[in-house]
Amino acid sequence: AQTVTQSQPEMSVQEAETVTLSCTYDTSESDYYLFWYKQPPSRQMILVIRQEAYKQQNATENRFSVNFQKAAKSFSLKISDSQLGDAAMYFCAYRRVSGYALNFGKGTSLLVTP
Amino acid sequence: DTGVSQDPRHKITKRGQNVTFRCDPISEHNRLYWYRQTLGQGPEFLTYFQNEAQLEKSRLLSDRFSAERPKGSFSTLEIQRTEQGDSAMYLCASSRNVGVTVHNEKLFFGSGTQLSVL
Numbered sequence: 296a297q298t299v300t301q302s303q304p305e306m307s308v309q310e311a312e313t314v315t316l317s318c319t320y321d322t323s324e325s326d327y328y329l330f331w332y333k334q335p336p337s338r339q340m341i342l343v344i345r346q347e348a349y350k351q352q353n354a355t356e357n358r359f360s361v362n363f364q365k366a367a368k369s370f371s372l373k374i375s376d377s378q379l380g381d382a383a384m385y386f387c388a389y390r391r392v393s394g395y396a397l398n399f400g401k402g403t404s405l406l407v408t409p
Numbered sequence: 410d411t412g413v414s415q416d417p418r419h420k421i422t423k424r425g426q427n428v429t430f431r432c433d434p435i436s437e438h439n440r441l442y443w444y445r446q447t448l449g450q451g452p453e454f455l456t457y458f459q460n461e462a463q464l465e466k467s468r469l470l471s472d473r474f475s476a477e478r479p480k481g482s483f484s485t486l487e488i489q490r491t492e493q494g495d496s497a498m499y500l501c502a503s504s505r506n507v508g509v510t511v512h513n514e515k516l517f518f519g520s521g522t523q524l525s526v527l
Contacts, residue, residue: 299451338498339412340452340518386451395442395465397516399451 299389301400308377309408315362316372316403318387324348328390329363329370330397335383343385346370374405382407411435413519415501421525422491429487430522434503441484442516443476444500445469452500458484491526498523 298321308314320329331343346354346363353361358378362371374381384404388397414433422428434441439460444452455474457465460481470476473491478484488495502516 337520338500339520340500340502340516342515345515388451395457396454396467397444397452399453401449402451 299387299398299400301387301403303403304401305404305406307406307408308374308381310377310379312377313373313375314377314405316374316385316387316405318370318372318400320368320370320387320389322368322389322391324391326392328392329361330388330390331359331361331370331372332386332388332399333381333383334386334402340386344372377407379407379409381405413501413503413517415499415519415522417522418520419523419525421527423527424491424493426491427487427489428491428524429485430499430501430524432484432486432501432503432519434483434501435505435517438503438505438517439481440504440506440514441478442502442504443484443486444502446498446500446521447496455486455499488524491524493526496524496526 300319327348329346332340333343334340344354344356344359358375360373384402386402387400390397416431441458443455446452454467455470456476458478461478473489476486498521500521502518504514504516506514
């Protein structure tokens with residue numbers, strides 16, 4: 296079974312600063328997909344960014360980028376120019392190529408201070 | 410596009426009662442997922458539908474749980490003889506994928522149904 300670990304229960308960042316959220320995973324598969332989802336107080340999970348394991352290039356989406364280290368099984372999320380609206384729970388997730396289920400980590404609560 | 414709709418938003422029930430939740434996916438989304446999220450945890454996969462066919466069920470889905478998606482549109486999740494351990498948020502998600510494989514599809518989640526079993 297694949298496991299996803301987020302070792303930071305809480306993180307804090309000042310507005311306009313940069314923060315990095317950590318995620319590691321365990322798998323024996325060579326190809327898979329990785330995701331970061333955001334869950335604000337409204338509870339609705341929103342996809343932030345996704346990465347295919349076979350792609351060496353790190354994915355970027357505006358202020359969000361990832362550092363994908365396949366050998367280390369690490370998938371960190373960097374948020375640049377943090378905004379108050381970025382405050383939320385962030386979940387890292389893994390999916391097998393042939394599977395349907397997303398395996399989520401326990402999440403990191405991000406606080407953004409003015 | 411009105412998003413994924415879930416009803417009710419909150420449900421309080423007594424242990425032993427049956428409850429049913431409803432999920433209306435985004436129109437034309439052929440894939441539908443149910444997840445369960447307990448406090449301090451990430452969502453856990455429960456089941457997956459492609460159109461009206463239930464293609465995968467998690468071991469978490471005991472025989473007290475049943476999900477349906479008649480006609481491939483809305484879906485219901487029923488829990489029979491509820492237990493206190495069933496207290497959680499039940500999330501529904503949908504996506505549209507015309508291919509055979511799932512790939513890195515983007516899931517659209519609803520706001521969930523919060524179940525409290527007393």
